[in-house]
Amino acid sequence: MIKFQETTQSLWAKKSTDNNEKWLPLIVHLRDADLCADNLWEKWLSKSVKSFLSKNIIIAEESDPELEAKKLFKFVCSSHDLGKATPVFALANNFIKNPVVEVELINKLVKSGLSDFELTKTIKENRVKIHHSKASQILLESYGVNERVSSIVGSHHGKPYSDKKYLRNSMIESYKRQFRGNIHQNESWNNAQSELLNACLLWSGFESVNNLPLPNQQAQFILAGLVIMVDWIVSNELYFPLYNFDYDWYEDFSDTNCLQRVEKGWNKLGLSKPWQSSDAQFNFDLYSERFSTSNEKFNPRPMQKLVMQLSNNVSSPGIMIIEAPMGQGKTEAALVAAEIFAEQVGASGIYFALPTQATTNGLFPRILKWIERLDDEYHTIKLLHSKAQFNETYIKIFESDSQIDIDGEHNKKEFENLSVHSWFQGQKKSLLSDFVVGTVDHILLAALKQKHLMLRHVGLAGKVVIIDECHAYDAYMNQYLGRALSWLGSYGVPVILLSATLPEETRNFLVSQYCQDKEVQKPDDKYGYPLITYSDGDEVSYAGLYSNESEKDTTIYVNRLKIENLLSLIDDKLSDGGNMGIIVNTVKQAQDIYDSISAIDFDGDVKLFHSQFLAPDRMKKEDTLLKELGPESVSSRPYKGVIIGTQVLEQSLNIDFDILVSELCPMDLLIQRVGRLHRFRTKRPEKLINPELHIFGLEDDISSGTKKVYGECLLERTKRLLPNQLTLPKDIPALVQHTYDLSYEIPELDENYYIYLEKHQIRISHKESKAQAFLLTKPSNDQDLYLQRQLDFQDVQSNSEQAATAQVRDSGDSLEIILLKKIDDDCVTFAGLESKDNYIYLNYTPDYEQARRIAQQTIRLPFVFCLPSIIDKTISVLEEMTLRQCPEFLKSPWLEGQLFLILDENNKGKLLGYDVSYSMDLGFQYSKEREDD
Secondary structure, three states: OOOOOHHHHOOEEEEOOOOOOEEEEHHHHHHHHHHHHHHHHHHOOOHHHHHHHHHOEEOOOOOOHHHHHHHHHHHHHHOOOHHHOOHHHHOOOOOOOOHHHHHHHHHHHHHHOOOOHHHHHHHHHOOOOOOHHHHHHHHHHHOOOOHHHHHHHHOOOOOOOOOOHHHHHHHHHHOHHHHHOOHHHHHHHHHHHHHHHHHHHHHHOOOOHHHOOEEOHHHHHHHHHHHHHHHHHHOOOOOOOOEEOOOOHHHHOOHHHHHHHHHHHHHHHOOOOOOOOOOOOOOOOHHHHHHOOOOOOOOOOHHHHHHHHHHHHOOOEEEEEEEOOOOOOHHHHHHHHHHHHHHHHOOOEEEEEEOOHHHHHHHHHHHHHHHHOOOOOOEEEEEEOOOHHHOHHHHHHHOOOOOEOOOOOEOOOOOOOEEOOHHHOOOOOHHHOOEEEEEOHHHHHHHEOOOOHHHHHHHHHOEEEEEOOHHHOOHHHHHHHHHHHHHHHHHOOOEEEEEOOOOHHHHHHHHHHHOOOOOOOOOOHHHOOOEEEEEEOOEEEEEEOOOOOOOOOEEEEEEEEOHHHHHHHHHHHOOOOEEEEEEOOOHHHHHHHHHHHHOOOOOOEEEEEOOOOOHHHHHHHHHHHHHHHOOOOOOOOOOEEEEEEOOHHHHOOOOOEOEEEEEOOOHHHHHHHHOOEOOOOOOOOHHHOOOEEEEEOOOOOOOHHHHHHHOHHHHHHHHHHOOOEEEEOOOHHHHHHHHHOOOOOOOOOOHHHHHHHHHHHHHHHHHHHHHHHHEOOOOOOOOOOOHHHHOOHHHOOOOOHHHHHHHOOOOOOOOEEEEEEEEEOOEEEEOOOOOOOOOEEOOOOOOHHHHHHHHOOEEEOOHHHOOOOOHHHHHHHHHHHHHHHOHHHHHOOOOOOOOEEEEOOOOEEEEOOEEEEEEOOOEEEEEEOOOOO
């Protein structure tokens, strides 16, 4: 057991900030971190991360790589707060609310000889801002620790210290008092610091700093994230309590007692052991075991069998792109591949990323059911998006005594092996859960320079990552996706991308980014479709299905429609029943069509679905559509109906139409929409037995809204290339490739096209250039690079999660508000479907449950209120209205900082010169205020 001098014993790491008079000696805190690191390595960290770290450190030839990696991890954890052994920290009164504690701590330092009145006064009056994490790095380098190790320690509060080494080298001499006290105390401070450093080396198993392994840049990232994790655990007083001042802690400071303290804290924390995929590789019944139901055995399709075959045969999993038609089971194929890859590399979890909250919510129950069939072990789960706290199934899992099935209903079957772990709450720790289903933003954020970025990388490094609908991301988002793939590839994380089809340029970009800029060859036509692109080590290969091996082709008749003939088409095609889908490009167009159909004597159901409904209303409408037109709706389909919607129908819902009408959009998105046509096997009216697609915007002028959303170049190419009938899936690859390959010549393009082409190229270039501002640089194999050179945070504008998420999507500013309806001067209610019997008094702070329900009544304001020239005024007006009408609401934690818009008794109001309204049929509407109003 190490014997520490009284000077070292007097140093503190933590102190109570409430009325309690407690402290934690620095020695204890560093030992807690050391032993906690040991537990994290042995009991939680995935095999894949351990293997990665072992392969990415420089060690002596005769050493065991994994042991040396573990020892290095223990060292950077135990030494993380060495900078607290400095006067600038120890004599500071930051965060002090109890002066008794301050006096006690200073008295200990004075008694041990580390301070006196003069030094205490000097430090307090002339304090230089040197954060203890930076001080730790500076001290370690002063004792000869290589900066590839010291920079990890210096980053444990989320960002590294200066890249300018000369500044670090001069810090101790320039600020001698802050680091070593007055001249007669220099030796005492130096001895205490040396004693702590030697203890950290001894606890970790090193004889000197010269024996420390040197990690490369990527290993530094992972180690820095793990140090942050350990620091946050051992700084939690629920797990590692502080001591009373009268407790003789050093008398009890033994290896045995230290181990007992850490084991007690670790058990309270309750992290699950890592998931280990087993018996997945070469298990040819895997599809049946995971996806069969009590009523039907799951029989994999040809594409799914091919994915399993390739996954089993790959020796070094990397990136896999599955391109297959809609409705062919890409999700099941991806989960099977993920399970096989996880077994091969030792991954301990999966992140399933989707483009929207709606698609994420839709997949979540399916993932729960899949996890339930993996094993009987305890696992952590996370639904990761900004509205997850309102998902009823997720809420019930969070409540430990709930008995739920995947539909959120009470059931004898419990998810006993699933937990939403409380320590993984908060966006920065969410990716650390075993299984995460979330929006793609959290993949993109791994490429954004942001505080605590390294913790995100730790969460992803131990997983298999699946990214769905990867065709749905624009040139701006693709820059972040590509950079995230570069880092995932450098960590050896298997990544599975799903799409109906990708433009060749996009596919090559994503693969080359993952493979560290490897040049990717074009696949020969012989590979067919569906197409699987996959890497095995450094080799990129392709596999596909010939037409006789794939699903049977379906012929879809393409009809050119003028918008003024839409009502006649409805009357004709639905005369004997059936359900028509109408997908348009803007909310305003969808609302106008709904009004037009509602104005005629139509004897069927008419439904409208778009993004401008209150969140609860949208969820209810979504549930209704799934029940009536989803995969289980064979016996409950409406006799006759029209469903009008925007792009949310093409992305979010697994539903089936008998006939489809679409506004013109780019080819790949048009094919995605067609995926909702005759999607399931069901009985159809005689007139609609053959699938028909009717498109407007081919003969008419393209609407201004459509041009703004998609640009004219791709729309023009789609118009020219679209045939009179589609043979799917056979036609998909060529149509998409020819649309996006701008070098592919299309006959009879007029001179206007070349104007559109130039604008398109400028637009793409601008998006790609704009993304570079906050983009993480690529991982490098340069052994001389260290953490600071990768993470320069001086350009990052905001550390908030909302601002960061907005940064990785080039969608412009947006405003989410809470929309309520006035009953009288004292009372409001909900504006949507939940308005009945929900009376909320304005003069009272809502209770917990009522506030939670109010917080759900959110809607994003249309872009007209969020233009750069007007958004500040919009916020100002809404803030004034909120403070005037419902100030008591802001006292609730659920509602703090929210903006409210309260409509009148008729669900109407005014905002910035616009008449606004809300209805459960049409959603949010706005129009220019009339002068006579």
